[in-house]
Amino acid sequence: MKISAVITLKKDVLDPQGKVIHQTLDGMGFKDISEVRQGKYFEIDVQENDPHKAKEIVEEMCKKLLANLVIENYRIIETK
Amino acid sequence: MKISAVITLKKDVLDPQGKVIHQTLDGMGFKDISEVRQGKYFEIDVQENDPHKAKEIVEEMCKKLLANLVIENYRIIETK
Numbered sequence: 001m002k003i004s005a006v007i008t009l010k011k012d013v014l015d016p017q018g019k020v021i022h023q024t025l026d027g028m029g030f031k032d033i034s035e036v037r038q039g040k041y042f043e044i045d046v047q048e049n050d051p052h053k054a055k056e057i058v059e060e061m062c063k064k065l066l067a068n069l070v071i072e073n074y075r076i077i078e079t080k
Numbered sequence: 081m082k083i084s085a086v087i088t089l090k091k092d093v094l095d096p097q098g099k100v101i102h103q104t105l106d107g108m109g110f111k112d113i114s115e116v117r118q119g120k121y122f123e124i125d126v127q128e129n130d131p132h133k134a135k136e137i138v139e140e141m142c143k144k145l146l147a148n149l150v151i152e153n154y155r156i157i158e159t160k
Contacts, residue, residue: 004089006086006121007120007121013097021145023124024145025145028090028144028145030140032127033127034126034127035124035125036121036124036125037121037122037150038120038122039121039123040119041087041088041118041119041121042098042101042118043115043118043119044116045113045114045116046112046113047114048112049139057110057112061105061110065105065108066101
């Protein structure tokens with residue numbers, strides 16, 4: 001079962017990479033943007049058929065390795 | 081209106097970064113993983129209240145800047 005996780009920077013943490021993308025898009029003519037924030041995305045194929053358990057496993061991975069909880073949040077976003 | 085986009089590598093493109101994460105998780109005791117693939121995530125705040133139009137704008141950004149369509153796919157995943 002495939003579980004996806006999104007890691008984003010916390011609200012108050014500066015995102016210079018997102019800012020550069022914002023400026024670049026602005027320079028390309030996309031003028032109506034308020035903010036761009038970048039994050040990481042992981043698609044993990046877990047050998048577990050129970051969606052609830054599979055999500056728990058991925059959550060554990062986020063806590064232990066994928067996310068730096070001091071500055072980042074994680075979100076399990078979908079199940080296929 | 082915030083629109084999120086996920087950029088992932090196409091199926092047949094190797095993902096060495098995902099592979100390393102897979103190996104690391106395996107070494108940490110997460111043995112039941114079949115595959116890990118990494119991608120990029122963008123949260124774009126567009127000054128446009130029509131969800132349909134906002135999505136179209138973000139799709140345009142993906143095509144023109146955010147995704148390399150030769151090796152990557154994009155997906156507009158959610159609307160807040």
